[in-house]
Each structure stands twice: as structure tokens, then as C-alpha cells.
Amino acid sequence: MGVVKEAMLQAEDNRRWALEVLAEAEVLGVCEAHGEYYQGTEEVEEAYKLANRKITAGEGPFAPNERREATDAIKAAYEEHNFIADCPSCVRMMEKD
Numbered sequence: 001m002g003v004v005k006e007a008m009l010q011a012e013d014n015r016r017w018a019l020e021v022l023a024e025a026e027v028l029g030v031c032e033a034h035g036e037y038y039q040g041t042e043e044v045e046e047a048y049k050l051a052n053r054k055i056t057a058g059e060g061p062f063a064p065n066e067r068r069e070a071t072d073a074i075k076a077a078y079e080e081h082n083f084i085a086d087c088p089s090c091v092r093m094m095e096k097d
């Protein structure tokens with residue numbers, strides 16, 4: 001596998017993990033029907049704390065010396081979804097009626 005492709009897959013893994021952490025910390029909500037992420041109820045700091053606990057426990061793609069990268073991945077995923085008030089697919093379905 002090429003280095004660029006590998007880096008892209010790694011970034012996708014990191015993003016997915018960041019989203020899972022954000023959802024588990026309830027910083028983001030996740031739609032059960034569509035799997036789409038939207039605004040949750042907790043502050044993003046809760047996700048950082050949860051990520052740190054996971055890294056300490058050896059869970060996820062980040063090593064203990066990569067906490068900075070983990071925080072960056074969570075911040076990016078958070079900023080990508082936090083302005084979304086509700087699942088976009090549900091909103092679209094409701095608008096159709």
C-alpha cells in the first residue's frame with residue numbers, strides 16, 4: 001500500500017474513533033436510523049477526558065504519546081458536526097411531508 005493511501009486510511013480511522021468518543025461522551029448525538037452525527041448535550045471537554053481514559057486503557061488508534069493528535073482528531077470531528085442541530089436525513093424526511 002502506498003504511503004499516501006495509508007495515511008488517508010489512518011486519518012479515516014482516527015476520525016471514526018473521534019466520532020465514537022464524541023458520541024459516547026454525548027458531546028454528539030448519533031441517529032439510530034441513519035448513523036448520522038449531530039449536536040449532543042455535553043461539552044467537548046468531556047470527549048477529551050474520555051479519549052484520555054481510552055488512550056490510557058490502550059483503546060483506539062492513538063498511543064499514549066499521541067494524545068495531542070487524538071485531541072486534534074476529536075476537535076476536528078466535533079467542529080464538523082456540532083453546528084448540526086439534528087440528523088440531516090431525519091430533517092429531510094420530515095420536510096418531505
Ligand SMILES: [Zn+2]
Binds near residue numbers: 032034
Ligand atoms: Zn436520522
